[in-house]
Amino acid sequence: MIRLDHLFIALDDWQMTISLEVAAGSFCALIGPSGAGKSTILNAIAGFLPHGGGQLFIDGRDMAPLAPADRPVSMLFQEHNLFNHMTVEQNVGLGVDPSLKLGKTEWLRVEEALAQVGLDGMGKRLPRALSGGQRQRASLARAILRKRPVLLLDEPFAALGPALRKGMLQLVRDLAAQNGQTIIMVTHHPDDARLAADQVALVQDGTIAQVGKADAFFANPSDALKAYLG
């Protein structure tokens, strides 16, 4: 379980205080206007922003003293998930060993992970030879190998077309279900949240304006949600 208890995040000129609970193994979507701080919440959970106060627990462990690499978290960014100068399999192999010193069995695991996301046989290519969707699949393969209990998605599929985006969401859901991962996803599309999420939260003006089970969330919209959805 992920628990943010009045987590205080201060950026250069604004701040936010967030309380949120996400059950283990569930899929939580964060929606809201741009600039509301959705990505900031993910960056704080992943450890890229210092905690200014309040608490962050994942599975009962306090995250405050942990560096990003030591947290039980994998994060997928909107872009630049892959190093363009490395082949796809090298990029994925970083999930096994960040210094990329892999033995035969490890390379086999990389191949397996690539097969799981439907990229079999593309390991030797450079990222630029892949389509946008394929690149995000490769990042997903790396996340699989890292085996972290929590997966944070910072709009990684935003640049894809509607059908492709649906497919990716399904893939992420299936993989997470297989591995028992908890997911928090930032999205601009309320439809994505309806489609994939168990729980939805509306982030507005540096705070959580409404949160609930996906069905109930959209069935009983608050004024803020009504205003956002239009």
Place this chain on the structure above:
Amino acid sequence: MLKLARRQLFAFGIPAAFAFLAPLILVLASLAALWSMAVPDTGGDAAGGGFPFAVLDDIYVRRAISFTLMQAALSAILSTLLALPLARALASRDFFGKTAILSLFGAPFILPVIVAILGLLAVWGKTGPVHGLVTGLGYGDFSIYGLSGILLAHVFFNLPLACRILLQGWLAIPPEQWRLATQLGMGSGAIARHIEWPMLKERLPGVFAIVFLLCATSFTVVLALGGGPKATTIELAIYQAIRYDFDLQRAALLAFLQILLCAGLALVSRLIARDHDTGDSLGGAVPRGDRSSRLARSFDGAVITLALIFLALPLLAAFIRGMQGLLAYDLEISALLPATARSIAVALGSCAVMGLISLPLAQLSIHLKGKTKRLVELPGFAIMVAPPIALGAGLFILLNQHIPIDRLALPLTALLNGLQAVPFALILIGPAMGQIKRDHGRQIQQLGMSRSTAIRLVHWPLMRKPIGLSLGITAALSIGDLGVIALFGSPTAPTLPLYLYQQMGAYRMDQAYGSGLLLTAVAFAFFLLFDKGLAGRDQT
């Protein structure tokens, strides 16, 4: 945590502190030495009469100042005015060989200055074709020496630079604006007023400022083509005071003035200029319909052809006369080889200095935010406002009492050339490093890459291109340097450019052209060695 912090201090803090402080200390120590020499402690104001005013009484100093400003202003005006039609022509036309012409425009940057001057002498000098033509037609005599030659050389070096910045401006105008202009039926006048002028208004002051600054501190051109009481700049006067008159007080006064002048100019240009990329994406042409008439087309063609002749002819002449010189005369191998070896040693030293200062500074600046970030620009700024000759004069005064200076000639040249390259290197390395942090910083943290792993897997592959280019430019500039070495160098142990200059002084012009070709070859070889060799294949 503490252990980590300490390790980081050694890996990151100490090089950064060194890179930050070393240039500042060097410049400040040099300034202090200049000050104490320029204003001798006479115990009161009995003899001095106040530093700034006494200097201005000296007619020689006054002339040097006014000539410096006058030639720099004229050079900047001429370069900018000539660049206008040239950039517009290049922006409007797309033709076979345009990319080749634009790379030729980059050549004066790598080409040793003294070799370009040899080329200009071959075309515009007494024995050159232009002089023959003009006097033959009865238009009287003219000389490439003095103000006209200095202006000619400065336009030769700076026209391509000015043109590239302006061309970038034309190409940066959004295509929609051109389409709109066509749709509204705008003529050339309206286009100039509503589309081109707003762009030029932003860029022209910056172009003028940078050319002015470069010409105000240009040394080699004035050394070779100027001199004499009528055509002496402050830089040259410093050199003459040290080398000929051994009047260290005057040298110190002049160097102090030069630094004040440069600091003022740099501040002014900071205020009026914005950062413009002179990037290499200069292909393509703007889609404009107003300049499709035959008259406009032939005008543009003529402008481009003339510019090409003006820029390429001296290079061609230097090459041909260089080949003749190398073939017709016995090479003085016993002098050329050691001179070449000295130049290469100086260049490698400069590269080391540049790397040791630029890399930690670039790293420091991307890790800081806000006001402290501005602070990191201080060393680069200090280097920019203390031109090598003035800085060298300070070091000369500082060290002269303790050590015979010509023993230190090569290390000092390497040091000052390396420092000179730092501002260029920061422009190339800083953004690349910043982009790695922006694009991949969180990824590196998340994956838990160690520092050495991140360097091996991410930083080196992505940074080798800008680092290679920086090293290439540093090496080429240093190999071709005829500024610092003229100040410190011993005539019996010259570098290649100094040896060439000695040959010119002895009127052995054919040999000088030969040495010039050799010098160019060495400079380009090292540029390519670093730029292409280190940068490797383009992997991204």
